[in-house]
Structure formats: C-alpha cells, structure tokens
Amino acid sequence: MNSLTDMKRNPTDWQGAAMQKRIARRYAAERRFKALGMAAVMLSAGFLAFLLVVMVGNGFRGFTQTELPVEIDFPAVTGGASPSQFEGPNANANLQSMGLREIVDSSIEIQYGPDGTDLFSPGGWTAVNAMILNNPDIVAEKTTIYLPVISDIDVAYKDAGNPESEQKVRELGDQFSTGFNWNFLSHSDATDPMQVGIWGAFKGSLITMIVTLLLAFPVGVLAALYLEEYAPKNRLTDLIEVSINNLAAVPSIIFGLLGLAVFLNFFGMPRSGALVGGLTLALMTMPVIVISGRNAVKAVPPSIREAALGIGASPLQVVFHHVLPLALPGILTGTIIGMARALGETAPLLMIGMRAFIATPPSGITDPATVLPVQIFLWSDEVDRGFVEKTSAAIIVLLLFLLTMNALAIYLRNRFETRW
Amino acid sequence: MTSATLLFLVIGLGLVAWFFGRLKASGMQAGGKTSRSALHSLPSYHGWYVALWAIVPAAIFMMVWSFVSPALITDAALTSAAAAGLPQDGFSRAAILSEARAIAYGNQVNAFNPLSQSMVEPYRDAISYYQMIGAVAALLMVFACGVFAWLQIKPDLRARTKIERVTMLVLLLASLIAIVTTVGIFLSLVFESARFFSMVSPIDFLFGTEWNPKAVAGPRGETGFGAIPLFWGTVFIGAIIAMIVAIPLGLMSAIYLTQYAPAKFRAWMKPILEVLAGVPTVVYGYFAALTVAPALRDFAVSIGITSASSESALAAGVVMGIMIIPFVSSMADDSIAAVPNAMRDGSLAMGATHSETIKKVLIPAALPGVVGGVLLAVSRAIGETMIVVMAAGLAANMTANPFSSVTTVTTQIVQLLTGDQEFDSPKTLAAFALGLVLFIVTLLLNLIALRVVKKYREAYE
Numbered sequence: 042m043n044s045l046t047d048m049k050r051n052p053t054d055w056q057g058a059a060m061q062k063r064i065a066r067r068y069a070a071e072r073r074f075k076a077l078g079m080a081a082v083m084l085s086a087g088f089l090a091f092l093l094v095v096m097v098g099n100g101f102r103g104f105t106q107t108e109l110p111v112e113i114d115f116p117a118v119t120g121g122a123s124p125s126q127f128e129g130p131n132a133n134a135n136l137q138s139m140g141l142r143e144i145v146d147s148s149i150e151i152q153y154g155p156d157g158t159d160l161f162s163p164g165g166w167t168a169v170n171a172m173i174l175n176n177p178d179i180v181a182e183k184t185t186i187y188l189p190v191i192s193d194i195d196v197a198y199k200d201a202g203n204p205e206s207e208q209k210v211r212e213l214g215d216q217f218s219t220g221f222n223w224n225f226l227s228h229s230d231a232t233d234p235m236q237v238g239i240w241g242a243f244k245g246s247l248i249t250m251i252v253t254l255l256l257a258f259p260v261g262v263l264a265a266l267y268l269e270e271y272a273p274k275n276r277l278t279d280l281i282e283v284s285i286n287n288l289a290a291v292p293s294i295i296f297g298l299l300g301l302a303v304f305l306n307f308f309g310m311p312r313s314g315a316l317v318g319g320l321t322l323a324l325m326t327m328p329v330i331v332i333s334g335r336n337a338v339k340a341v342p343p344s345i346r347e348a349a350l351g352i353g354a355s356p357l358q359v360v361f362h363h364v365l366p367l368a369l370p371g372i373l374t375g376t377i378i379g380m381a382r383a384l385g386e387t388a389p390l391l392m393i394g395m396r397a398f399i400a401t402p403p404s405g406i407t408d409p410a411t412v413l414p415v416q417i418f419l420w421s422d423e424v425d426r427g428f429v430e431k432t433s434a435a436i437i438v439l440l441l442f443l444l445t446m447n448a449l450a451i452y453l454r455n456r457f458e459t460r461w
Numbered sequence: 462m463t464s465a466t467l468l469f470l471v472i473g474l475g476l477v478a479w480f481f482g483r484l485k486a487s488g489m490q491a492g493g494k495t496s497r498s499a500l501h502s503l504p505s506y507h508g509w510y511v512a513l514w515a516i517v518p519a520a521i522f523m524m525v526w527s528f529v530s531p532a533l534i535t536d537a538a539l540t541s542a543a544a545a546g547l548p549q550d551g552f553s554r555a556a557i558l559s560e561a562r563a564i565a566y567g568n569q570v571n572a573f574n575p576l577s578q579s580m581v582e583p584y585r586d587a588i589s590y591y592q593m594i595g596a597v598a599a600l601l602m603v604f605a606c607g608v609f610a611w612l613q614i615k616p617d618l619r620a621r622t623k624i625e626r627v628t629m630l631v632l633l634l635a636s637l638i639a640i641v642t643t644v645g646i647f648l649s650l651v652f653e654s655a656r657f658f659s660m661v662s663p664i665d666f667l668f669g670t671e672w673n674p675k676a677v678a679g680p681r682g683e684t685g686f687g688a689i690p691l692f693w694g695t696v697f698i699g700a701i702i703a704m705i706v707a708i709p710l711g712l713m714s715a716i717y718l719t720q721y722a723p724a725k726f727r728a729w730m731k732p733i734l735e736v737l738a739g740v741p742t743v744v745y746g747y748f749a750a751l752t753v754a755p756a757l758r759d760f761a762v763s764i765g766i767t768s769a770s771s772e773s774a775l776a777a778g779v780v781m782g783i784m785i786i787p788f789v790s791s792m793a794d795d796s797i798a799a800v801p802n803a804m805r806d807g808s809l810a811m812g813a814t815h816s817e818t819i820k821k822v823l824i825p826a827a828l829p830g831v832v833g834g835v836l837l838a839v840s841r842a843i844g845e846t847m848i849v850v851m852a853a854g855l856a857a858n859m860t861a862n863p864f865s866s867v868t869t870v871t872t873q874i875v876q877l878l879t880g881d882q883e884f885d886s887p888k889t890l891a892a893f894a895l896g897l898v899l900f901i902v903t904l905l906l907n908l909i910a911l912r913v914v915k916k917y918r919e920a921y922e
Contacts, residue, residue, distance in 0.1 A: 067814055067817070070817075071815060071816045074820075075717070078714070078716050078717025078721055079721075081710045081717060082713075082722075084710060085737065085790075088737070088783045088786075259635070260638055263632050263635035267633060284643040286907075286911070287907065290837070290841075290903065291844075291903065292843075292871070292903055293844070293846065294846045294874055294875070295896055295900050296646075298896045301878065302649035302652070303645055303649050327639070331639070356625075382739075385739075385741025385742070385743070387742065387743045387847050388742075388847055388850075391879060392875075414741050414847075415743075417743050418746070418851070429751070433747075447739065
C-alpha cells in the first residue's frame with residue numbers, strides 16, 4: 042500500500058524539467074538509432090558502389106589499347122605482290138612465305154629506328170595478317186596501320202609505368218592513339234598482356250554451363266516433382282530432404298574435392314575438361330534447383346490437381362500436363378539463379394585442374410578448358426602490370442554476363458509468374 | 462563404330478520403334494471403335510512402351526559391355542603372336558600394355574617403348590573385333606526387344622500403367638542422386654583422409670601447432686602437419702573479423718529496412734544489398750588483394766605498425782564480412798518479421814519509442830533466429846575460398862594481429878592440390894583431411910543453426 046500512496050503524492054509531471062529532459066534524451070536516442078540504421082544501409086550500398094567503381098574504373102582501360110602508326114610501303118617491301126595472291130584458300134600460306142613478320146618489323150625499324158621493334162607488342166603483326174586476309178587490296182599501296190605497343194608502354198601511356206617507358210611516352214608524345222582492343226574479345230590466354238583475350242575462357246564457361254544445365258536441370262526438376270508430389274512420408278524421403286538441404290550448404294570447395302577424388306581419380310575422366318567441371322558444378326547447382334523447384338510446385342493451387350484428377354487424369358498426367366507447366370516459370374527463375382552462382386564459382390574448378398594455361402579455345406567437352414572466374418584468378422596472379430586492367434576488364438565481362446542472367450530471371454518471374 | 466555413334470543409332474531406332482508402336486495402336490483404335498477392343502491407353506503410350514523396350518535393354522547391355530570388353534580386349538591381344546615377346550615381369554608388362562592401349566585408342570601418338578608399338582596392331586584388331594561384336598549385339602537387342610514389345614500391343618495392353626511405373630522409378634532415381642552425392646562426398650573424404658591418417662597421426666594433425674607441409678621429407682615420422690594455425694586463421698578471418706563487419710551492418714540494415722524505411726526505399730535497397738551476395742567471390746578476392754589490402758597496409762604503417770603485411774587477415778576478413786552482409790540481414794529480417802505484432806504493439810502502446818521497442822522487445826524476441834542466421838553466415842564464411850586464397854596469404858601464423866598474414870583451411874587445400882600432385886604423398890592427402898574437417902564443421906554449424914531457427918519459429922506459432 043505504501044507505493045500506491047507514494048504515487049499519489051507524486052503524479053507524473055509531464056511538464057517538469059526533469060521529464061522534458063528525459064524525453065528529449067529518449068527522442069535523441071531514437072534519432073541516433075535511426076541514423077545508425079540508415080548509415081548501415083548506406084555503408085553496405087556504398088561498399089557495393091565502391092567495388093563496382095573500382096572494377097569499372099580499372100577495367101574500362103582494358104578494353105582499349107595504345108597504338109602507334111606504322112607506315113608499310115607494301116609495293117616496295119613485297120616486290121609488288123598483287124592482292125589476288127592473298128585471296129582464297131592459300132592466302133595465309135602465301136602471307137607466311139612472304140615473311141610478313143619481317144616486313145612489319147623492317148617497316149617499324151625504318152620509322153622508329155633500329156630499336157623500334159622494342160616499342161611494339163611482339164604479336165602485333167598478326168593484326169596486319171588478319172587485316173590483309175580481310176581486305177587484300179591494302180597490299181597494293183602504301184598503308185598506315187596502327188599497331189599495339191608493348192605492355193609497359195601501354196601501362197605508362199594510360200597511367201604511370203616504369204621510368205624508361207615513361208621516357209618513351211614523353212618522346213613519342215602525340216603519335217600515340219587509342220584504339221578498341223578487339224583482341225580482348227577474340228583471343229585466348231597469352232603471356233603478353235597486349236595479346237590476351239577472354240574468348241577462350243568465355244567459350245569454356247559457356248560449354249561448362251551447358252553441361253551443368255543439361256545435367257542439373259532435368260535431375261533437379263524430376264527430384265522436386267517427386268519430393269513435392271509423390272514422395273511417401275518415410276525414412277527414405279526424410280533422408281533425401283536432409284541430404285538436399287545439406288548439399289545446398291556444403292562449401293563449394295568440398296565439391297571440388299569430390300570431383301577430384303571421384304570423377305578424375307576413380308572414373309578417370311579427362312582432367313581440366315568442361316565435362317568434369319560441368320559435372321561438379323551440376324552437383325552444386327542441383328540442390329538449388331530442387332529447393333526452388335519445390336517452392337514453385339508447392340505454389341500451384343490444389344484445385345488444379347483436383348480438377349485434373351476429377352476429369353480422369355492419372356496422377357502422372359496431372360503433374361506432367363498441368364502442374365509442371367504452371368510451375369515452370371518459377372523453376373526456371375530458380376534455375377537461372379543457380380546457374381548464375383555456378384558461373385561465378387572458382388574454387389571447385391581449381392581442384393579439378395581447370396587452371397591450366399589454355400591458349401586455344403576448347404572445342405569439345407573433354408578438351409582442356411578454363412572458365413571466366415578462373416581466368417580472372419590466373420590473371421590476378423600475374424606479375425606484369427599490364428594484367429591489372431585486363432583482370433578488371435574480364436571482371437566487367439563476368440559481371441555483365443551475371444547481370445544479364447539475373448535480369449532474365451527477374452523478367453521471367455514478372456512476365457510469367459501467376460499469383461494464385 | 463564408336464560408342465557415341467552407336468548410342469545415337471540406338472536412340473534413333475528407338476524413335477522409329479515409338480512411331481511403329483503408335484501406328485499399330487492407332488490402327489487398332491480406328492478399327493475397333495465399337496465394343497471391347499477400345500484401347501486401354503492412348504496410342505502414344507503404346508509408342509513409348511515399344512520405344513522403351515527397344516532402348517533400355519540395349520542401353521544396359523552397352524553399359525555392361527563397356528565394363529567387360531576392356532578385359533576381353535586385353536586377353537585377345539595377349540594371345541596374339543606379338544605378345545610372346547613381352548617381358549614376364551608384371552610391372553613393365555602392364556606399363557607396355559597400357560601404353561599400347563593408349564595408342565590404339567588414339568589417346569597417345571607415339572610409343573616410348575618399341576615393344577608397345579608392336580602391341581598396337583593386335584590391340585587395334587581386338588578393339589575393332591569386340592566393338593563390332595558389341596555393336597551387332599546391341600542392334601540385335603534393339604530389334605528383338607522392339608519387335609517383342611510391338612507384338613504385345615493389344616487393345617487391352619496396360620501401356621500407360623507400365624510407362625508410369627517406369628517414370629516413377631526415374632523420378633525416384635533423380636531424387637536419390639542427392640543421397641548418392643552426399644554419401645560420395647563423405648566416402649571420398651573419409652577414404653582419402655584414412656590414407657592420410659595412416660601416415661600422419663590424427664593427434665598430430667588436429668593438435669599440432671606447426672604447419673609446414675613443404676618441409677616434409679620421409680614417408681614416416683612426418684611433422685609439419687599440425688593444423689591448429691590453419692584452424693585459428695579460419696576462425697580469425699571467418700568467424701571473428703568477418704562477423705565484426707557483417708553482424709552490425711547486416712543487423713542494422715535489416716532493422717532499418719523493416720522498421721523505419723519507407724516502402725519504396727525498401728523495395729529498392731533490399732535487392733541492391735542482395736547484389737552483394739551475388740558478386741562472384743573471385744571478384745571480391747581481387748578487390749581485397751588489389752584495393753583493400755594495400756590501403757589497410759598503408760593505414761597500418763601510418764599508425765606505426767611497421768610489420769604490417771600486404772596480405773593481411775583484416776583485408777580478407779573485412780571483404781568477406783561485406784559479402785556476408787546480405788545473409789545476416791535477410792536472416793535477421795525473417796526472424797524480426799516472425800515476432801508477433803502484438804508484442805511490438807504492446808510495447809509501443811506503453812509509450813516506448815521505436816528504438817526502445819526494437820532494442821528491448823523485438824531483438825530479444827528475435828534473438829534465437831538472429832543467432833541461427835549468424836551461425837549459417839559463419840559456416841558460409843569459413844568455407845569461403847577465393848577471398849582468402851587471393852588476399853589472406855600462405856604463412857601459417859598463430860597471431861591475433863589483424864595486420865599480419867594468416868592462412869586458412871581452404872587456402873591450404875587449394876595450395877596443396879594445385880601444382881604437381883602425387884596421389885600417395887601425405888602432402889596431397891592432407892587436403893582431403895582438411896576438407897573432411899571443414900565438411901564436418903560446416904555440417905554441424907548448419908544443423909545447429911537450422912535447429913535453433915526451427916525451435917524458435919515453433920515457439921511463436
């Protein structure tokens with residue numbers, strides 16, 4: 042009873058100075074807390090923006106190359122070769138026998154002095170080769186061709202390089218020009234950063250993804266249908282569910298160890314090939330497809346099933362004729378998200394040897410191949426500074442690839458998903 | 462005829478069989494509309510019935526044959542005249558045979574051993590002979606089984622029931638692949654680890670403090686396989702530094718987005734934060750190594766830590782924490798959303814401010830869910846590979862200095878398994894033992910986390 046009388050004696054004085062102060066303090070705490078939350082969101086988004094800005098800022102230059110003009114007096118150096126020699130099936134052989142490389146080198150030496158060839162990327166003459174094959178008429182006249190410079194000078198011109206290269210850049214000053222680096226899109230890995238390209242890795246990624254999709258999609262969809270529509274409630278079903286949930290959480294590197302121990306050492310499949318890579322990634326992607334597939338199948342209302350059963354469809358016809366087509370957009374969305382994850386995966390592929398130096402694009406599923414993320418990893422290890430921008434440029438390509446896939450998934454979801 | 466062409470041929474014949482089966486069945490349907498001869502199943506089911514009969518036995522035979530025929534081929538090659546000149550010693554004999562086999566199959570061009578070259582011809586003969594037998598037998602089976610099934614087609618054949626039974630079997634098999642994979646992972650890790658532990662004692666491995674597999678010399682009495690520094694490095698980066706970054710940012714983001722943010726802001730920011738989880742880890746690794754690590758080192762040097770390494774635990778941990786933010790935030794989001802509204806409304810009605818409600822009511826109520834989410838995030842962080850491979854370094858230090866270089870379990874797995882591999886050296890096998898530890902730890906973390914989350918969900922339902 043004592044406390045009650047106390048309260049009666051001191052009713053809350055809302056206008057009192059102490060109370061006002063307390064309220065002000067509590068409201069300040071409220072504002073601080075809210076600002077803290079806002080700061081967390083902004084900081085997280087800021088990290089993302091910073092990451093993208095760094096990558097794009099570095100990588101943007103990877104798509105360009107620094108070039109110097111070389112004047113090649115074709116009629117004089119070839120002794121009057123006619124354009125018709127460089128058409129048809131023997132064109133390349135004729136170019137080789139003519140000694141195109143020496144022709145290019147001597148033209149460079151005429152223009153830039155005896156050390157001139159040191160300025161140019163050693164593989165630059167192949168660009169001339171391709172140019173002639175493309176348009177043989179240029180051998181009939183004196184032509185100025187822009188050839189890529191060596192990596193050190195490229196770095197020095199774009200940014201800051203070593204002292205000698207900086208010196209060269211100052212000497213040659215305004216002769217430099219910047220061209221789009223087509224090699225980067227059409228070549229494969231190389232030792233010279235001016236000649237590297239991502240086509241080989243891109244093709245490897247594509248083949249690996251196809252293998253993964255062909256294996257993981259049917260298995261994932263069938264397993265999802267079984268678990269959601271038919272599976273009896275028993276020990277085996279529980280075991281399947283537990284395994285699928287666990288597989289979805291197993292670190293990716295463990296799948297690489299599995300691929301190494303089982304596919305390579307036990308079954309003796311070809312090392313470094315897209316087949317083993319695709320198989321390993323398929324095992325990783327399958328649980329993702331099963332889980333998203335089950336959610337999509339679950340979302341189909343029971344009335345559809347009952348209606349189909351009611352007009353005499355068998356349980357299998359109900360699922361394959363009615364439930365599956367309705368669940369397909371959801372399943373596809375999940376599949377694309379799983380595939381996007383597999384596309385960015387690096388660690389398991391390192392385990393099964395897809396980290397070799399691959400200078401020719403793979404042409405089949407058993408050829409040694411590499412994939413985009415592994416290529417990025419390999420280039421990031423290179424000492425040559427010319428690789429920095431190439432690595433970032435490859436990252437831009439990979440991110441664009443992923444962005445396209447995710448955009449496709451969002452489009453599919455918005456376009457086809459039915460809300461029941 | 463190679464096995465791929467044979468396979469395509471068999472599948473093509475299966476399609477033909479489908480067509481004939483369907484044709485016969487629809488003929489019956491057209492002829493007997495009147496009475497008892499009405500078909501039990503649709504004609505296409507009959508088609509599938511014939512096609513499956515044509516393809517499946519032949520495919521099974523081809524699979525068995527591909528296991529049996531190498532032995533038969535070797536036997537046949539050994540009975541040839543050239544085989545008489547082979548050495549009796551089993552080891553060199555096997556080497557010659559495997560080389561000859563590689564050449565005969567076209568996997569290898571030239572022989573190192575002249576004896577192998579002499580064995581190539583007998584091998585080629587035997588291969589083409591047995592391939593021919595296999596192909597002829599497979600095609601005969603296609604025809605025999607196909608015709609058998611075709612003859613069975615009658616109006617009352619329960620083709621649909623049979624096809625559906627096969628389909629159910631396929632569905633079940635597809636689901637079993639998950640179990641097979643799990644068992645495969647477990648067995649391959651355990652098997653290789655057992656070989657490792659037969660060379661290195663498990664006690665030394667789990668409790669040793671010196672990790673230096675390169676220095677290992679002899680096949681017995683190995684040292685340098687003490688994994689404690691790796692475990693410490695993994696925990697230091699994945700469970701301490703990364704979580705110091707990810708928990709406050711993830712939790713506060715989730716709170717702000719669910720409790721304060723206007724709907725439109727939330728609709729934009731949530732997917733943007735989720736992009737953080739979608740960026741490939743190799744990109745984070747490169748970012749950590751190229752941008753974050755040098756910046757942190759310069760910072761450390763400027764505040765007087767001269768021993769700062771360019772590959773620091775802090776760089777890898779911070780970047781990993783950024784990657785983990787969306788996981789923490791979406792788990793926290795879910796668990797806060799699961800707290801009954803009545804609790805929130807009650808607190809607000811008592812006059813508590815929003816932040817007081819969140820701090821004193823929502824967070825304590827959602828805590829088990831948040832803890833479960835954090836455990837899942839930890840399990841993901843310690844299994845993460847590329848960031849630590851690219852940014853954390855290789856030196857196995859036991860240090861709590863975040864600016865020095867530490868190494869992790871995943872980094873060492875990559876390190877041990879790339880480069881030249883010998884499959885009986887403890888150096889290579891150690892990677893599997895590390896993998897086994899990683900597998901078990903992540904599995905336990907996941908199980909505990911899922912149990913915690915589930916228990917807590919039930920509490921409010």
